[in-house]
Amino acid sequence: MAEPVRKVTLSRRAFLKSSAGVTALAAAAAGLGLRRSAIAGDTVWQIDPDKCVQCGRCATSCVLAPSAVKCVHAYDVCGYCNRCGGFHTPTAKVTDTAAENQLCPTSAIRRTFVEDPYYRYDIVEALCIGCGMCVKGCGSFGNGSLFLQIRHDRCVNCNQCTIARDCPAQAITRVPASRPYRLRGVQGRSRDAQV
Amino acid sequence: MRRSDSIGAGLGLWLRSVTVAALLALAAVGVQAAPPPARFPQPEFESGYVQPLTSVPLPRSLALEYADVGVLTAALALASWLALRRRSRGGLVALTLFTVGYFGFFRRGCVCPVGAIQDVVTVLADPAQAIPWTVAAFFLLPLVFAALFGRVFCAAVCPLGALQELVLWKPVRVPSWLSAPLKMMPVIYLGLAVLLAATGADYLICRTDPFIGFYRLGGPRPMLLAGGLLLVLGLFVGRPYCRFLCPYGVLLGWVSRFAFRHATITPDGCVNCRLCEPACPYDCVRVPESEPPPEPRGKTRRRLVRALAMIPFLTLAGAGIGGALQVPLSRSHAEVRLAEQVALEASGQPTACTVESEAFRTSGRPLADLAASAGRIRRAFGIGSVLLGGFIGLLLGVRLAGLVLPSRRACHDMDRAECVSCARCFASCSVEQAKRTALARPVEPPESPGGTHVG
Numbered sequence: 122m123a124e125p126v127r128k129v130t131l132s133r134r135a136f137l138k139s140s141a142g143v144t145a146l147a148a149a150a151a152g153l154g155l156r157r158s159a160i161a162g163d164t165v166w167q168i169d170p171d172k173c174v175q176c177g178r179c180a181t182s183c184v185l186a187p188s189a190v191k192c193v194h195a196y197d198v199c200g201y202c203n204r205c206g207g208f209h210t211p212t213a214k215v216t217d218t219a220a221e222n223q224l225c226p227t228s229a230i231r232r233t234f235v236e237d238p239y240y241r242y243d244i245v246e247a248l249c250i251g252c253g254m255c256v257k258g259c260g261s262f263g264n265g266s267l268f269l270q271i272r273h274d275r276c277v278n279c280n281q282c283t284i285a286r287d288c289p290a291q292a293i294t295r296v297p298a299s300r301p302y303r304l305r306g307v308q309g310r311s312r313d314a315q316v
Numbered sequence: 317m318r319r320s321d322s323i324g325a326g327l328g329l330w331l332r333s334v335t336v337a338a339l340l341a342l343a344a345v346g347v348q349a350a351p352p353p354a355r356f357p358q359p360e361f362e363s364g365y366v367q368p369l370t371s372v373p374l375p376r377s378l379a380l381e382y383a384d385v386g387v388l389t390a391a392l393a394l395a396s397w398l399a400l401r402r403r404s405r406g407g408l409v410a411l412t413l414f415t416v417g418y419f420g421f422f423r424r425g426c427v428c429p430v431g432a433i434q435d436v437v438t439v440l441a442d443p444a445q446a447i448p449w450t451v452a453a454f455f456l457l458p459l460v461f462a463a464l465f466g467r468v469f470c471a472a473v474c475p476l477g478a479l480q481e482l483v484l485w486k487p488v489r490v491p492s493w494l495s496a497p498l499k500m501m502p503v504i505y506l507g508l509a510v511l512l513a514a515t516g517a518d519y520l521i522c523r524t525d526p527f528i529g530f531y532r533l534g535g536p537r538p539m540l541l542a543g544g545l546l547l548v549l550g551l552f553v554g555r556p557y558c559r560f561l562c563p564y565g566v567l568l569g570w571v572s573r574f575a576f577r578h579a580t581i582t583p584d585g586c587v588n589c590r591l592c593e594p595a596c597p598y599d600c601v602r603v604p605e606s607e608p609p610p611e612p613r614g615k616t617r618r619r620l621v622r623a624l625a626m627i628p629f630l631t632l633a634g635a636g637i638g639g640a641l642q643v644p645l646s647r648s649h650a651e652v653r654l655a656e657q658v659a660l661e662a663s664g665q666p667t668a669c670t671v672e673s674e675a676f677r678t679s680g681r682p683l684a685d686l687a688a689s690a691g692r693i694r695r696a697f698g699i700g701s702v703l704l705g706g707f708i709g710l711l712l713g714v715r716l717a718g719l720v721l722p723s724r725r726a727c728h729d730m731d732r733a734e735c736v737s738c739a740r741c742f743a744s745c746s747v748e749q750a751k752r753t754a755l756a757r758p759v760e761p762p763e764s765p766g767g768t769h770v771g
Contacts, residue, residue, distance in 0.1 A: 200356025236363040274373035281519035289675040
C-alpha cells in the first residue's frame with residue numbers, strides 16, 4: 122500500500138510555532154557557546170590532603186556505601202615505625218596487631234615486618250571505609266603518610282560531590298581528569314609523570 | 317677586552333642561573349609548605365627492601381564519556397523514529413528496558429540531563445566555573461530532540477521516567493482540580509534548583525532525586541523511601557515524578573510545545589471517534605470543543621482581560637513572597653551558615669562549636685574574608701529569591717490566563733507540552749486500527765466476508 126504523500130502546508134501559526142522553538146534553542150546554545158571558557162575538559166573530584174581535617178564525613182556523606190574515599194599510603198613519607206600513630210590506638214600499651222590495640226574500626230591496615238625495627242603498613246582497600254581515623258593518628262603522631270583520597274575506580278563522578286558539599290574544610294574540589302590524585306611524597310611531586 | 321666581555325657574560329650567566337635556582341627553590345618551598353614535617357626520617361633499609369608505589373586507579377576514560385553522548389543521541393533518534401514513524405509501543409518499551417539497564421544500572425543514573433540543569437546554571441552564573449562538554453551535551457541533546465520531535469527523551473530515554481513507565485499498572489485519572497495546582501510544583505522545584513545552583517549553595521535536584529538510590533543499589537534512607545513511595549503511587553498514577561515534580565520536564569514542555577514535528581494520535585485525519593480519550597494514562601489527550609461556548613463572546617473576552625491583568629499582580633506578589641524568604645533561603649549555603657555560627661560563637665553566648673567553625677579557625681582564613689563572602693552570597697540570594705518568586709507568580713498568572721483562553725481545537729490531539737510520546741494512544745485510534753488491519757491482509761479482496769482481523 123502506497124503511503125499517501127503528506128501535503129506540507131505551513132500556516133502562519135505553525136511557522137511562528139516552529140520558529141519560536143528554533144529561536145529558543147539557538148539562544149540556549151549561544152548562551153553556552155558565547156562563554157567558550159565554560160566548556161572544559163573532563164574533571165574529577167579529589168581531596169586536598171593538606172586541607173583535610175579528618176572530620177569523618179567522607180565515610181558517611183558519599184552517595185556510595187561504602188564510600189568512594191579510601192585511605193592511601195605514601196610509602197616514601199612513612200617512617201616505618203614500630204609504634205604507628207595510624208595503626209595503634211594512642212592508649213595501646215603493646216605494639217602488636219591485637220584488635221584492641223588497632224585504631225582502624227575495620228582492621229583495614231595490615232602490618233608486616235620488614236627488618237628490625239621497621240614495619241610496613243598497607244591499606245586493605247576492600248575493608249577501608251574512609252573514616253580518616255588513621256589519617257588523624259598518623260598526622261598527629263607520625264609523618265602524615267596516610268591520607269584520604271577519592272578512589273576513581275569507585276567514584277561515580279557526581280555532578281556535585283555530596284562529600285564536597287558536606288566537607289567542613291572545603292578540601293574537595295574538581296581537578297583535571299588527567300591528574301586525578303593529590304598524593305604526598307615522590308608520586309605526588311611528579312604528578313605529571315605518574316599518569 | 318674580549319676577555320672581560322666573556323667574564324661579564326659568564327658572570328651574567330652565573331647570576332641568572334643563581335636567580336633561577338633561587339626562584340625554583342622558592343617555588344618549591346611554596347609548593348611544599350603545607351605537608352607536616354617528617355617526624356621520623358625514612359629508615360635506611362639493609363635487607364634490600366624496595367618500597368611499593370601507591371596504587372592510583374584511573375577514572376573512567378574520556379572516550380567512554382564521549383561514547384555515552386553517542387549512546388544518548390542514538391537512543392533519542394531511535395525513540396523519535398519509534399514514536400513518530402513506526403508508532404510502535406513495543407519498540408518504545410524495549411528501549412525503556414535498555415535505558416533502565418544502561419543509563420540506570422550500568423551508568424548509575426549519572427550524569428542525567430535533569431541534574432545537568434544545575435551544572436549549566438552554575439557555569440552561567442559563575443565565570444570561574446566550567447563544565448565538561450559531555451555534560452553540556454547531555455543537557456542540550458534532549459532539548460534539541462524536543463524542539464524537533466517532542467518529548468521523546470521522556471518516552472524511553474530518561475532513566476527516571478523509564479522506571480515509572482514500567483511500573484504503571486492500573487492508571488487512575490487525577491481530577492483537574494488536583495492536577496492543575498500540582499502542575500505548579502515542577503516550576504517551583506525548577507526555580508529553587510536554579511536559585512541554589514546559581515548561588516553555589518547546593519544541587520537540589522541531585523540531592524532529592526528519588527530514584528537514583530535504586531540505580532546505585534543504596535542511598536540515604538529518606539531517598540529510598542521517597543523513591544519507593546513514588547513507585548507505589550506510580551502503580552496507579554501515571555509517572556507522578558515526571559508530571560508533578562520533574563524540573564527538566566518544564567523546560568522540555570516549553571520547547572516541545574513548539575516542536576517542529578510532534579507525534580499525532582491519529583496517523584491520518586481524526587474522525588473524532590473519541591476512542592483515544594481514555595487511552596492516555598497521563599491525561600494528555602485534549603478533546604475538541606463539542607459545541608460553541610454558550611456565553612456571548614464579550615464575556616469571554618472580559619474574563620481574559622481580567623486574567624491578563626492579574627499577571628502583573630501575581631508576579632509582584634510572588635516577588636514579595638520570595639523577597640521575604642531570602643534569609644531562610646540563604647541559609648542553604650554552607651558559607652552563610654558558617655558565618656552565622658562564627659558570629660554566634662564570637663557574641664559570647666554559650667554555644668557548642670561545630671566541625672565547620674573549628675575547621676575555619678584551624679585553616680587560618682581571615683574573618684573578614686568569610687564575612688565578605690557570606691555578604692556576597694546573601695546579596696545574591698536577595699536578588700535571586702525576588703526573581704524566583706516573581707518567576708513563579710508570572711507562570712501562575714500565565715497558566716491561569718491559559719485556562720480562560722478558548723480552545724480552537726478541531727480534532728483530538730495530545731497536549732504537546734505534556735505528552736511524553738509513550739505511544740499508548742496510537743493503538744486505540746480507529747483510523748490507526750483500520751490502517752493496521754488493511755496492512756495485515758494485503759492479498760484478500762476488500763469485499764471478502766471472512767477476513768481475519770489481526771492487530
